[in-house]
Amino acid sequence: MSQKGISRLIGVAIILLVLVIAGASASYIVPPGHRGVLVTLGKVTPGFRQEGFGFKTPFVTTVVPISIRQRTAEMNAAVISKDLQEVRTKLKVLYRIPENSTVQIYQQFKGDPFLSLIQPRVDEAIKEVTKEHTAQQIVQERASIKQRTLESAQIKIGNMLTLVDVVLEDISLSANLEAAIERKMVQEQEANKAVFEQQKAQIDAQISVIRARGEAESINIRGEALAKSPELIDLEIVSKWNGRTPRVVGGDAGGAQMLLPLSPPPPVTTNALAKKTEVTQ
Numbered sequence: 001m002s003q004k005g006i007s008r009l010i011g012v013a014i015i016l017l018v019l020v021i022a023g024a025s026a027s028y029i030v031p032p033g034h035r036g037v038l039v040t041l042g043k044v045t046p047g048f049r050q051e052g053f054g055f056k057t058p059f060v061t062t063v064v065p066i067s068i069r070q071r072t073a074e075m076n077a078a079v080i081s082k083d084l085q086e087v088r089t090k091l092k093v094l095y096r097i098p099e100n101s102t103v104q105i106y107q108q109f110k111g112d113p114f115l116s117l118i119q120p121r122v123d124e125a126i127k128e129v130t131k132e133h134t135a136q137q138i139v140q141e142r143a144s145i146k147q148r149t150l151e152s153a154q155i156k157i158g159n160m161l162t163l164v165d166v167v168l169e170d171i172s173l174s175a176n177l178e179a180a181i182e183r184k185m186v187q188e189q190e191a192n193k194a195v196f197e198q199q200k201a202q203i204d205a206q207i208s209v210i211r212a213r214g215e216a217e218s219i220n221i222r223g224e225a226l227a228k229s230p231e232l233i234d235l236e237i238v239s240k241w242n243g244r245t246p247r248v249v250g251g252d253a254g255g256a257q258m259l260l261p262l263s264p265p266p267p268v269t270t271n272a273l274a275k276k277t278e279v280t281q
Contacts, residue, residue, distance in 0.1 A: 025058035034065040035102045048102045066102040070164060071095055073114045079127050085135040088172040093122055094164040101160050117161060118153075125152035135173060142168050 029052070030036040036049030040061040049063060056063060077089045095118055097105055109116045126149045130138055138145055146168040154163045 027053065027055050028063040029053050030065055033069045034067050035099045036063040036065055037103055037106045038063055044103060044107055046103060048099060064106060066097060066106060068097050068099050075119050077123050077126050079130040081130055081135040081138055082132060083134045087130065087135055087138055089126065089168060090170040092167040092169055093118060096162050096164065098162055104160065113161060118157060121156040122153045122166060125149045125156060128152060139171055142171060
């Protein structure tokens, strides 16, 4: 092959290579869960690009993918309580970027928007909430503290980002403060127990008084009934008789009491009857 033919082949190869590179540069792919921001010679296109395949101006336009998936970030916040105690908190923040905010976020905030937009506002929100509560209340009412922090941070952030949730994972107090809170809680429990026992004693005393009054009224009623109808005494004796013969009978005025045998007399046999007959004769 001549020198001219070789040069021609090289030129064709270069042209094909340029066309391939230009074709690759003229297309883009936005991954799932992302939106694309088009930047042409440093200028951002107002609208975003949906996920999938698309075309763009080769060599001068780039597509920057921005994730719109929910993200999770952790942060620590040291706050001061109402009683001037330092409380250390650990939070987990759940957030995401709305697709309509992808271009604005890319233009106004460099890197992760959590560090520049979310974290400062969550830190400010939890400090505003906790300063209205004592250290003990922060520990005991952590659910309320968490909810109020979330609502306040959402207002501060606005619609640019979606703050899904704020999880208050841990609350740390100093050792002396924890011991003081524990002693106070024990004292409150003992005081509540003493109040309960006092109330129980009062209720028991009231029940005893009511029972005594009922018994006294019952005795009075029975006494009045016996006074009006003496026959009720016999009726009472009959109703309480157990079916056994009494050992003592009588006892009237001027009479003697007689003790009855507990066992029946022995049966009369034939020999005893014959002896009795002979004696009679």
